[in-house]
Amino acid sequence: MRSSFENCIRCTICVEECPAFKANPEYPGPKQAGPDAERFRLDGVETVDKWITLCTQCKRCDYACPYGVDPSKLILKAQIRYVTENGRTLPQVLFANFHYVAVLGSMFSVITNVITSSVLIKRLLRSIGLRSDIPFPRFRFRTLQRFRNQSAVHKPVAAAAKPRKVAFFHGCYLNSNAPDEGRMILAVLEHFGIRVVVPKQICCGLPALGNGDLAKARGFATENSKELAKYVDEGWDIIYSCTSCGRTLIYDYPEILGTDEGNRISENTWNLYEYLLLLRDERRIEFEFKPVKRVISYHIPCHLRGRGVPYPAGDIIRQIPGIELHIQDENCCGFSGSYGFKEKNKHTTDTLGRIAVESLTKANPQAIISDCGSCRMQISNFTDTAVVDPIQVLCEALGIRTSVAGG
Amino acid sequence: MKFDVAVIGSGMSGLMASIYLAERGVSTAVVSRGNPICSISSGCIDIAGSGPDTLKAIDSFPGEHPYHKVGKEALLESIEYFQELMSKHGLEYDGDSRKNRSILTPIGKRRVTSLVPFTMKAAETADGDAFHIISFKDIKDFFPSYLTGRFPDAQVSVFDAGTHTTVGIATKMDNDDFLVSFVNWIREQEIARDKIAIPAILGITKTREIHDRLERDTGRTFFEIPTLPPSIPGLRLYRSLRKIAEGKGVSFFSSAEISDFGKERKKILGLTIKKPGRPDYVDAEAFILATGSFVSGGLFSDRNKFSETVFDIPVHSPAGEELFNEDFFKLGHPIEKSGIRVNDRFIPEDSEFENLFAAGSILAHSETMKYGCGHGMAISTGVAAAKHAEEYIR
Ligand SMILES: Cc1cc2nc3c(=O)[nH]c(=O)nc-3n(C[C@H](O)[C@H](O)[C@H](O)COP(=O)(O)OP(=O)(O)OC[C@H]3O[C@@H](n4cnc5c(N)ncnc54)[C@H](O)[C@@H]3O)c2cc1C
Ligand code: SF4
Numbered sequence: 001m002r003s004s005f006e007n008c009i010r011c012t013i014c015v016e017e018c019p020a021f022k023a024n025p026e027y028p029g030p031k032q033a034g035p036d037a038e039r040f041r042l043d044g045v046e047t048v049d050k051w052i053t054l055c056t057q058c059k060r061c062d063y064a065c066p067y068g069v070d071p072s073k074l075i076l077k078a079q080i081r082y083v084t085e086n087g088r089t090l091p092q093v094l095f096a097n098f099h100y101v102a103v104l105g106s107m108f109s110v111i112t113n114v115i116t117s118s119v120l121i122k123r124l125l126r127s128i129g130l131r132s133d134i135p136f137p138r139f140r141f142r143t144l145q146r147f148r149n150q151s152a153v154h155k156p157v158a159a160a161a162k163p164r165k166v167a168f169f170h171g172c173y174l175n176s177n178a179p180d181e182g183r184m185i186l187a188v189l190e191h192f193g194i195r196v197v198v199p200k201q202i203c204c205g206l207p208a209l210g211n212g213d214l215a216k217a218r219g220f221a222t223e224n225s226k227e228l229a230k231y232v233d234e235g236w237d238i239i240y241s242c243t244s245c246g247r248t249l250i251y252d253y254p255e256i257l258g259t260d261e262g263n264r265i266s267e268n269t270w271n272l273y274e275y276l277l278l279l280r281d282e283r284r285i286e287f288e289f290k291p292v293k294r295v296i297s298y299h300i301p302c303h304l305r306g307r308g309v310p311y312p313a314g315d316i317i318r319q320i321p322g323i324e325l326h327i328q329d330e331n332c333c334g335f336s337g338s339y340g341f342k343e344k345n346k347h348t349t350d351t352l353g354r355i356a357v358e359s360l361t362k363a364n365p366q367a368i369i370s371d372c373g374s375c376r377m378q379i380s381n382f383t384d385t386a387v388v389d390p391i392q393v394l395c396e397a398l399g400i401r402t403s404v405a406g407g
Numbered sequence: 408m409k410f411d412v413a414v415i416g417s418g419m420s421g422l423m424a425s426i427y428l429a430e431r432g433v434s435t436a437v438v439s440r441g442n443p444i445c446s447i448s449s450g451c452i453d454i455a456g457s458g459p460d461t462l463k464a465i466d467s468f469p470g471e472h473p474y475h476k477v478g479k480e481a482l483l484e485s486i487e488y489f490q491e492l493m494s495k496h497g498l499e500y501d502g503d504s505r506k507n508r509s510i511l512t513p514i515g516k517r518r519v520t521s522l523v524p525f526t527m528k529a530a531e532t533a534d535g536d537a538f539h540i541i542s543f544k545d546i547k548d549f550f551p552s553y554l555t556g557r558f559p560d561a562q563v564s565v566f567d568a569g570t571h572t573t574v575g576i577a578t579k580m581d582n583d584d585f586l587v588s589f590v591n592w593i594r595e596q597e598i599a600r601d602k603i604a605i606p607a608i609l610g611i612t613k614t615r616e617i618h619d620r621l622e623r624d625t626g627r628t629f630f631e632i633p634t635l636p637p638s639i640p641g642l643r644l645y646r647s648l649r650k651i652a653e654g655k656g657v658s659f660f661s662s663a664e665i666s667d668f669g670k671e672r673k674k675i676l677g678l679t680i681k682k683p684g685r686p687d688y689v690d691a692e693a694f695i696l697a698t699g700s701f702v703s704g705g706l707f708s709d710r711n712k713f714s715e716t717v718f719d720i721p722v723h724s725p726a727g728e729e730l731f732n733e734d735f736f737k738l739g740h741p742i743e744k745s746g747i748r749v750n751d752r753f754i755p756e757d758s759e760f761e762n763l764f765a766a767g768s769i770l771a772h773s774e775t776m777k778y779g780c781g782h783g784m785a786i787s788t789g790v791a792a793a794k795h796a797e798e799y800i801r
């Protein structure tokens with residue numbers, strides 16, 4: 001993970017964008033935690049300070065820095081070093097292995113969902129440094145992976161001249177916690193005559209990276225790359241909808257894998273909506289939308305914002321007649337996957353969540369959309385407004401039968 | 408993706424150009440590597456000189472200065488346009504662009520500028536003018552003792568906000584409960600003056616509400632004093648302009664490292680943005696180069712050469728080797744004269760391209776520090792370049 005900290009001119013532009021700095025006086029911000037401290041960390045004598053774990057890895061600092069410093073990369077490296085030097089806490093182990101938690105959680109979903117809401121377990125969670133005051137995501141038994149073995153339900157209606165074929169990387173959340181939304185994505189792809197498969201896959205590895213376990217992350221990435229590279233080599237494109245998984249595949253796989261497979265995956269991975277826009281521009285598909293009368297606020301996940309392109313789901317949804325879309329990209333929701341589950345981050349997470357929701361609800365929306373499951377979970381902790389995946393709105397506009405909240 | 412105009416740089420000049428174009432139905436993209444200088448600036452709009460009259464100051468600027476290409480009429484119009492946009496957005500800018508005023512800096516000195524955000528409207532203080540100072544416990548980047556050194560009559564009250572950075576305090580101010588406790592605290596203080604100076608922390612998003620509420624509930628006049636960066640008034644200015652641009656349909660490409668561009672004879676066809684994974688492509692009919700000067704990365708220099716970082720346009724420079732021998736911290740160092748020379752249509756003179764325009768602090772002879780023309784020059788040249796770009800594509 002390279003970053004040229006020597007380019008830093010200490011302008012503090014990155015500091016203005018940092019959510020952790022904004023909400024938590026203990027965190028010195030990306031300039032100090034990144035390039036400034038790196039000068040000391042380089043010689044290897046100084047150990048890493050504990051506040052390094054307060055960075056959410058939202059990447060907003062990289063996005064802001066005009067000089068290509070990428071403070072978040074320096075910080076991630078230091079976070080990994082901190083965990084190596086100080087040992088892993090139980091929550092770190094738990095979330096680094098979130099894939100297994102999710103698999104087990106879904107397998108025994110009836111039990112898990114009861115357990116995670118029981119008083120005793122809540123006390124246990126607290127005792128290991130996890131929050132018990134927010135709901136754990138509900139695990140679903142019928143995961144997307146189970147669904148993949150069944151035949152397609154939706155018949156393609158508008159087969160294009162030369163069909164594209166895509167392999168869908170769903171990640172943990174869509175698989176175990178939101179498989180309905182996952183199915184909607186498959187349905188939309190099929191609606192446009194795109195051939196879609198759900199390859200065998202495990203966690204993208206980001207939670208392991210975020211909890212300081214590079215080896216585990218590499219393990220996950222290696223596992224995924226075997227399967228995904230096979231598809232790429234046979235001319236399939238990889239599609240993601242979870243913007244954090246997508247970011248990991250595109251930005252981190254080349255570096256953590258260090259193989260050519262990593263590069264090939266990175267080069268051939270697409271945001272679902274970016275892909276649909278591409279096909280539309282190539283005139284392979286056409287958008288024909290039924291009107292959907294609704295005021296919608298769109299919370300841009302940090303990891304989508306960091307791509308630095310106009311927001312593709314927004315560009316599509318804006319074209320649906322009747323929709324009034326308000327884009328909000330100035331706030332990090334504060335949850336950042338496993339970060340928000342930790343008791344020590346509660347204040348930061350709640351402060352940021354409140355700020356984000358306040359600006360999202362300003363336009364009195366009937367629904368809030370966001371690509372990221374973790375953002376949606378966090379936002380719904382602070383508002384009664386329906387918080388849904390953009391795919392639900394798209395399904396409604398395309399007349400693909402689903403139950404859409406907020407309508 | 409394809410646009411009518413691609414603006415490179417998201418600073419004052421690039422954003423103003425993009426807003427101007429988008430308002431006229433021109434499909435516009437802004438491509439930038441990072442956030443601009445204006446987000447760490449004081450948020451005040453310097454127009455020209457340090458005397459009372461800005462237009463008089465411009466008369467004394469050398470013939471090559473970009474203001475003479477803009478023209479006084481167009482300069483005043485573009486600043487008025489900026490003020491209208493900001494008022495509609497809820498961040499009013501106070502002042503008359505023909506005049507200068509002085510505001511206090513965090514070290515108690517005065518600084519000349521022309522327009523100020525409404526939070527600094529009351530900042531002009533005559534000698535002997537009395538004001539009270541509210542500061543914050545352990546605050547960074549603001550120094551009340553410098554102020555009281557110069558204004559011995561000023562009393563200071565210190566509030567414990569539970570956080571010590573300007574960004575942290577401003578974030579808390581945006582919270583209603585916090586604001587109430589702050590207002591209640593002020594009411595308990597003994598404050599003999601009608602005017603209260605406060606570091607620039609009156610919220611990031613709800614500034615209007617906060618400012619008005621403070622004045623209403625305490626019966627005093629408040630004015631903000633800009634702090635060292637990070638700078639909240641600068642951040643508000645940048646975010647507002649960006650929001651205005653987005654609202655008018657401008658598409659943003661950010662974190663954008665432009666690695667290559669396509670050309671055909673005298674035309675630039677498109678930009679290649681290097682990214683992990685695949686590059687992005689931005690094609691357009693016309694391009695506006697608003698990438699700023701050395702400090703912003705639009706220009707680059709090493710001992711042997713000055714260069715322009717996107718299209719490698721020859722950089723005009725008044726002198727050669729001796730540049731490096733002069734005192735670097737002297738105001739008006741010849742290096743400030745360097746930049747891109749443009750013709751009357753803001754097309755770079757030393758480039759081969761007919762669909763490229765340039766604006767902002769990248770322009771040669773702008774010398775923003777020496778002439779006190781920072782944001783004002785960026786706004787007016789941004790709008791001017793946009794007009795010529797629009798004319799070109801029509
Ligand atoms: C520290 C400081 C404080 C200042 N404070 C004030 C003030 O309070 N009031 C005032 O009136 N003036 C101030 N000025 C002067 C003023 O900021 C500038 O003159 C003016 O704002 C410059 O605007 P600009 O549009 O030319 O470019 P900049 O704001 O410099 O923006 C340049 C943009 O281009 C992007 N960019 C650069 N290179 C590339 C590249 N190769 N590829 C893609 N994108 C690129 C940058 O990331 C940035 O978005 C200040 C200047 C400095 C240095
Ligand atoms: S990392 Fe970049 S944005 Fe942050 S202080 Fe350094 S140069 Fe400025």
Ligand code: SF4
Nearest residue numbers: 018055056058059061
């Ligand atoms: S990644 Fe996010 S939280 Fe971490 S330093 Fe950068 S801006 Fe702050």
